[in-house]
Amino acid sequence: MRRPGFGRPGTPGWRDTQxxxxxxxxSLLLGYPDEELLARRPLLRRAAASVPAAAGARLGAVLDHLDATPLRDLQADYVATFDHRRRCCLYLTYYVHGDTRKRGMALLRFKHAYRAAGLELDDGELPDHLAVVLEFAATGDLAQGRRLLLEHRAGLELLRLALTETESPWTGVLDAVSATLPPLTGRDRDAVARLVAQGPPEEEVGLAPYGTDAPASGPVLLPDPVVPGGAP
Incomplete structure (x- = not known):
């Protein structure tokens, strides 16, 4: 993996470490909330304090919500938000391809990027889950992970807007991710407008390359975070 340096063109003022x-x-905050996530709050607090306020304050707001909300309520809200709302899907290729034949090829693009970095996913885990993509960008290959995020910027923005509209506590996570990316271009804005107007394609054909038993959403198992501050 590349050693930390300065951010890429298009992310002025951001270091790779940030x-x-x-x-x-x-990536951790977008996983299914459980006791392990709650135990990581002190570490995540230190992480949020170590990055520019444009992202850190938004992550801090999400952590405030975790502090104030019973775990059972967090879990119910997570399922209601990401499993039951079409425009709040955490699978990035869904926004471009829906459940169409083209989505299978798009998923292979993610899988090949991970494999090139020496990473392999479990067969039942779809590679375009946003938490997985962010984990890859953070610990696998920063440049390739950022490329995947930018390629799916319209879907990210639609997800952010949908969470904002519903006043979801997870809005802050998407705001933080958006703050690390370049401003939307005219082309990106047009793509977002089309998604807002039309939504993802609706052809139902399955995802043959990854089997029919892949989960629609739910817990995403991730390794311990690599952030400044040491153990919680």
């Missing part, structure tokens, strides 16, 4: 910190923290 990008890694935001993406790692965001």
């Amino acid at each position: 990008l890694v910190t935001v993406w790692q923290a965001a």
